[in-house]
Amino acid sequence: MPNNASPVIHIAARCHSSVALMRASLRRFSLLLAGVFLLATCLLLYVSYRLEEAEEVKSLFYIKKAMEAIEDSAGSTVKDYAFWGDAYIHLHREVDTDWAFVRQNAGPTLYADFGFQGVFVVDGADRTVYSVIRGELESVEIADWLGQPIDGVVDQARAAAEYETSVTTVMNVDGMPAVIAAAALTPGTDPTVETDEGPESVIIFINVLDGDELEAIGADYGIRKLRVLAPNEVRSAAILPIGENGSAGTLHWDSENPGKRLLSVMLPMIGMAALIVLLMTWVLLRRTTLAARALDLSHTSLRNSQAALATSEQRFRDVAEASSDWIWEVDAQGRFTYLSERFQEVTGHSRDARIGTGIDELLRTETGTLSQWLRMPKHRPGISTQCSYIDHKGQTRITRLTARDMDGKGFRGTASDVTDEVEARRRIDYLSQHDALTGLPNRTRLQAFLDGKLKAAPTQDSPLVMLCLDLDRFKPVNDLLGHAAGDQVLNEVSGRLAECLRNGDLVARVGGDEFVLILTDVSSQDEVEALCGRLIKSIEQPVVMDEQEVFVSASIGIAMAPTDAREATELLRYADIALYEAKAAGRATWRFYAGDMNVRIIERRQLENDLRYAIKVGELRLHFQPRIRIADGVMMGAEALVRWRHPERGLIPPDTFIPIAEEAGLIAPLSDWVLHTACSSAKRWPEGVFVSVNLSSVEFQRGDVVKRVQNVLRETGFDPARLELELTESVMLEDATGALDVMRALKELGVRLTMDDFGTGYSSLGYLRSFPFDGLKIDRSFVNGLAENEDDKSIIQAIVGLGRALSLTVTAEGIETAEQLELLKAVHCDEGQGYFLSRPLDAEGFDALMASRKLGEQDPVIKFF
Template identity: 45%
Template sequence: MTTNIATRVSNEAAGYTAMTRRASLGFIYVVAALFITVGLALVYLCMALDNHQVQHSETDAAKAMQSRRDKIGTALADYAFWNDAYKHMSGKVDVGWAFDGDNIGPSLFSTYGLNGVFVLGPDASTRYGIVDGALSKVEASDWIAGDLAALLASARRASAQDEVTQVYFSVKGMPAVVSAAVIRPDSSYDDFEHLSYLVYVDVLTSPKLKVIDEAFDLTGLTATVGTFPNGPRPTLTLQEDIGVAMTLHWQSEALGRTVLQKFLPLLLLLGTLVAVLMFWLRLRVIHAADMIDEAQQALRVSEQRFKNISEASSDWIWETDSEQRLTYLSERFTQVTGLPCHAWIGRPLTDLLTYDKQLMAATADRGVPAGRKPIPCEMRDDHQSPRYCQLSARAVRVADHLQGYQGTVCDITEEIEAKARIEHISQHDALTGLANRHRLNNFLNTRLSEGLSGDHPVFLLALDLDRFKPVNDTFGHAAGDVVLREVAKALTGGTRETDLVARLGGDEFIVVATDCRTQEQAERLCLRLIEQINQPIRIGTNDVSVGASIGIVSAPFDGLTAEDLLRYADIALYEAKSSGRNLFRFYEPAMNERIMERRQLEMDMRQALRRHEFRLDFQPRYDASSQTIVGAEALVRWQHPLRDLLSPACFIPLAEETGLIVELSDWVLREACLNALSWGDELMVSVNLSPVEFQRSDLVDRVATVLDSTGIAPQRLELEITESVMLEDAASALTTMNGLKALGTRLSMDDFGTGYSSLSYLRSYPFDGIKIDRSFISGLDQSQSSEAIVHAIVSMGHALSLTVTAEGIETVAQLGKLTELACDQAQGFYLGRPMSPLLFQKVLADARVERVLEPGVS
């Protein structure tokens, strides 16, 4: 029995041993499978990390190139869509203005790093070139390897949307960003056949790539012309519809591979050690099992504590009891806040941080995922400066009993302030600090959505500065920026805090007045703003003054949407500017009808020259004493298909405003000279010049072209100029007049006597004659004062060796008086009305016959 019992005990022991061996062997298999799984997971995660790094760096590379393109594109639009650039670069290139004056010169190389700047003609020929900041005669087509014709065609299309074209070409084998835009005076100008182009070339040299490398952490960044589909990543291939492909290549950090190289051998070594340990455990499994259980339990507790701290820590660490009283603060706390740790131990965490106590407790009790979600909070540092933070917390429990809380606080003040700055930039104008169009629309939409009533309306004021362009032209854009900032201060100082002042661009401003109850209050606001804007502004050693025209609309009376209010305000602003300077006008529905009528007239005028709807009439000019014809004044008329015959007063102001006056003036000059060729070799023809033409630099060249193409003798062409030409820019006007005189043409001051400085102008400017304004002639036979004025003008003209012409003669008595006063020439309805070219030739023929039939004339 004893043997049986011993056998049974032995068998039971053997059974237990065998079972233990099988269990330990199974445990070894499980551990082996676990190590293999962990190894594979580590390999997969490291590869995924490397791939994520590559994708992120490729995104950074694309952003870097787009940022550089945007910067160059913005600069190109500023220069190409600039009236001065069109004035000096569209025809004959003014190298002194462009390069010596550094308007389109070496600063583009030093400021923007542009290796090449070219002005191309309509045929893609190079008119002006700068290479590496120095003037160059190299042809753009020789320097740039690419389809320039396609680039310019794309630039023309982009100009209609006020945009530029950017492509990739190669320059000396290196990739380059080539940008092009049409040089035009304004967005309505669409005569692309005669426009020039401004081309910027940004060669991606090694120094530039090094800057991008350092800014966006793209180690070893290189750029190559062409595509490399099978090349190693990371790479980025950029290509537009026009041009060549460009491939960027750089080195990735490969953090995952580094981690794998460091930890995979350790994992293999650990697996080997565990295998040896498992083999030893098989020999002493019972004893070792207890030890392993205790060790694993201690490891789990230690691992849990480590996870709690490591996952929550981001800046400085804290711990509290279950009542949220501080029991621990890390040393990092003092470094970040400047506050001593010991002063806060034992005090409630809410004394240090402003946060929701119940929210923190609830968040900390929700487990690992919820515990990672930070709670916003605020605190004050040792200087009492506010700091914005994020609070991460986790509950500490032992056997389901709450012991306290632990976590971290991350200071995000700089991030919050950076976001605030970005938000401010996105809502405000960079130059003046005023609200921009985006903020204006949001403000208006919010105000309109709140509901309006007749007792509490909203007034919207659209302002446009008067006399601002001469400031830019005379003192430069930097002075113009000073004026805009001063105007912004004046507008802000003249409005309430509840009002919104915005700058839409250029010299256009908007004021949204929310506290004006009546039109009278809005009028007082306008008068106050105009008065403040009119104050002198100091520019260096000069004082400049600008004015403002204002268009006013109100909601809900004139409109209920931001779009309608802005459009109606712009219409009212146009009415104010048309009426003069320093004025304001309230919107009326009739204004919209006039605007539509004006736009239709502008569209008709653009077609009129192509359809040959303009014609010339000629009004004879006579020698006052002999009453023989000495010439004629060319007067343009428009035979409108629907409005019948229109006088110049109906369309010349609009032509001046839209820029069509240049094309119309060229036609008048050419037609007048061609007609004068049939009058004989003695008679002269007079043509009126618009003051707008003197604002351009090509007037002398245009007149010279007409003289060359028609073959008329220059002394037979008289150009009539009003005094307003000298008032706008006296120095420039004198230069232009001297150029016209050098061609051999005659210059005459029209409407003499109606200005303020006519006498000084006659001494300073090269006039050949003056025309006495008809306002003095109308009372010549009835008023002694008019006779005295005319006599004084005639005497002064003769003293200066000028030909004096009287216009507006309507009676024989007026002609007789002028003869008595020794006036040289006469013109008016009494002597001859404006007539067609054929009728004028008939009058000339009749005059020649009468001269032949006169007694004593052979």
């Protein structure tokens, strides 16, 4: 019996002795009840305070998690762009706005798809060299746009480049928090791109969280009116400083105030109870005799009520400690004896129907029955487990259950629905390991899969096979049809790759159009080759979009563990090297990694470094081969031919080092040197003699050819009419519209344009009609067979006639005999060049040749026959 029942029993024992004594006892009883009401009110206030405090902690937890998720997402996104060989080439070595913005590799889609209001690239000198503001290309310093310096973030991003990680921070931008993610631009795992010396450029993504976005974030987590605390706004407990020491501002939100709701319900009830007690006391004072007898009779009832009150208070304290959505209680046999009203609202099940049923019939755990978990060693407050149940709609829901022992009489506790939280975690885990576009595993999932398979120690008889697959002819799909079409092609290819694999194998997307496939339980090399054949055949099937067929192919590089490597990074590198060999072999094929491939890559890189040094220190030399007017032997000009005599390897032919220059990004400085040297040398020649320079199709696509030619003409003071630029048909094949615009701009400078190697392409006639050419050169393959092959003679005669019809100068290359020269003269070919007329000569030899062939000072014409 509770202690506060003793005065009541004492009053009942003396009720017959004296009315006065009864009244005094009633007064003391009233004071005691007043104390009880005061104590209950204080307890209620305390519980309200704890509920408010728990709500604040929960809200703060969700907001912190939301901010962390935003920062993680920004950091992951910037890594995908930073550790990418193409981005390193087009944003670090030089800023190619056509690649980055126009082709949307790092442009408007970052704002439209990911919400980054600011995209910046800061070069090694901490200058902003590329900026996209809300999807628009602008020229603005990042510090000016942010209103504050960002040197610290840039330095941290460069320091993190060694580990291929990004850095994130939160800053205050115009009163709003901005999530800033930065990473240094590196080639990543691309073996064909070498890292330059000097500080890395840093790419920075900025997401300014304005009021609408903050409120949307809060809504996702059940937080009302999430906002930045205004300077004049009253500060409450519901705040979260963000940034370093709150430098990015303070988040504020409206709490649910469960404590206030509890007080609004319970305080009136306590007040009403107090009023009733006062009225009862007044009645008892008026009827002392009857009250004494009634008190005696109600003694037993009072004891039972006090016991129920003690049980209720104990239950209330347990619930307050557990802070739950709904309350439950089971007996020693695990049958429900109590369920709160909230149970029916959350689960949809009837409380009355569940009372008396076993807890295992409703709730299930992954490790065993809930009854077994309850019988584990004593459950202290706070110990919980995760359960699942089927709600009234037949859907599986997840709940977090807490429990405490009732001294062997059963268990009571709380249950909170965490279905949305669990699903959110699963979604975050999935996105962190899968490509957002295709749904295939990404680099993270690939690395984990590889590590697991390599730990299993594959053997020679049961190797682990890696296929590195890159799409051929994919870039024109993006350029001509748009990124939406490119995405559709990638999705279709992803599905086809997955269909070709078996259970237990893996296909991952690791780059724009690059995939990695991991094969297990492969018995022979023939089986791998058969799979490669099926893969290429499947990919080469047309992709139909909007009644248009798109065709792509694939090249595959193959590496095996443990034959080639035992580490994941090495296996990836060797597969990339094999892929490079497959592309060099003509694409749409596959190659297995071999040790000499790595040697060739190293040699090629060394040659690339040597070429870079040769351009820098002037090891290159320019030779000139005369072009003669066939009708009378007058020299009309000379073709400039670059030569490289390596100090150790000797003379290296142009067809060896020109492709290296194109791939290594050295073609522009090499071409600038050739143009400048050729124009400077030709300036000394007689006025009527021109110089012809070849342009690579790779440098022609860069978009700065016109400016570079203009700069050379201005620096050398060379007459544009004496400069001829030779182009191959591949220039038009890559981008006909863009090539036409560049060629028209070059013509406006006053230079001549000639189509080189005419007759070896697919649609040269169409190009001659549409493009502003001044001349064409007949490929040497037709001249070589001129004397023996009547077909070649007819072809040359037709080309000469075509040139005259289109008012083009026709030049024959590779004249090596007098007979060939006479035959060309017979068909009225305009000009010619070749070893029969003159070999290519260095500048001194060419000047000497001109001096020896010059007719005189009064007549500067140079004649060869």
